[in-house]
Amino acid sequence: MSLRNPERGLFSVKGLIFSLGLIASFIFVGVLYGGLIRPAADKAALAQSYGVEGASSSSGIFVILKDYEQQVCISLFLWGIMILVYKFILVHSEATALGRFAPESEGIDAEPEVDLLSGSRSISRERAGKLSDEIDEKSARPDLKNKILPYVMARGLERYHMTGNVPETTETIMGRLEVASEQQESELSMLRYLVWAIPSIGFIGTVRGIGVALHRADEALQGDISGVTNALGVAFNSTLVALIISIVLMLLIHLLQSGQEGLILRVQTFCREQIIDKLYDRDEEEAEIEIKIKNTPDVPRVQKDTTLK
Secondary structure (H helix, E strand, C coil), X not given: CCCCCCCCCCCCHHHHHHHHHHHHHHHHHHHHHHHHHHHHHHHHXXXXXXXXXXXXXHCHHHHHHCCHHHHHHHHHHHHHHHHHHHHHHHHHHHHHHHHHHCCCCCCCCCCCCCCCCCCCCCECXXXXXHHHHHHHHHHCCCCCCCCHHHHHHHHHHHHHHHHCCHHHHHHHHHHHHHHHHHHHHHXXXXXXXXXXXXXXXXXXXXXXXXXXXXXXXXXXXXXXXHHHHHHHHHHHHXXXXXXXXXXXXXXXXXXXXXXXXXXXXXXXXHHHHHCHHHECCHHHHHHHHHHHHHHXXXXXXXXXXXXXX
């Protein structure tokens, strides 16, 4: 078992979302634009040219979305939503695994998947080895495979079984949790790139619209301002759509990151309270016993009076 994402390759769930999901989003949005948005925008422009204001105002949203920059932004937004849904499902599955091992801490009325203490108040080295094997066996199930909590528990108990040292066990557990946190953080890089790329594409539309407007400035001087207004509409609409999409996407990313960080903290709290605090270091215990023996004052022996009276 590894904390690394086991889903690799084109035909894994992650591979399908990151490759085919991108293609599917562009195809879907392209069909939507070709069949609905651009025809409705053309009808609105034609109605406006004939002075039918009611038809134009009712199709204003299609006029705002009709350009290619908006199409690309919406396609990337749909792809980002696919990635976010996948990440939220992973966080939920990790929380479900935590609830199976720690039902009391999660407010669930059920028996834990593994009884850590088994009637005793502490975990011995022998018990730690058996628990590690038991957790590894349960982690082979599809619903618990590659989950963070069972992996961290098994590796920490295995370390304690091998060394009997509580600080080393603590370092092992916290180190695995830190790796899991860093992995979750690194997997958000694509979403953060989308948050940067979408406004950039909107600004490209702005530059393109302003350039076209400047190119048609001579038409405006002659009295025909329709070309300039249409070009400025492209400039402002692309920026408007891109900024709105990026705001929504950033909000969802923050919600996802908050859920991931909360999950790691809950796992850390469980490991601290239910595993680390229940371990005892035999070397320290023996050292404390030796210190107590050395500090215990010698009891004077009572000499018996053997003198005959």
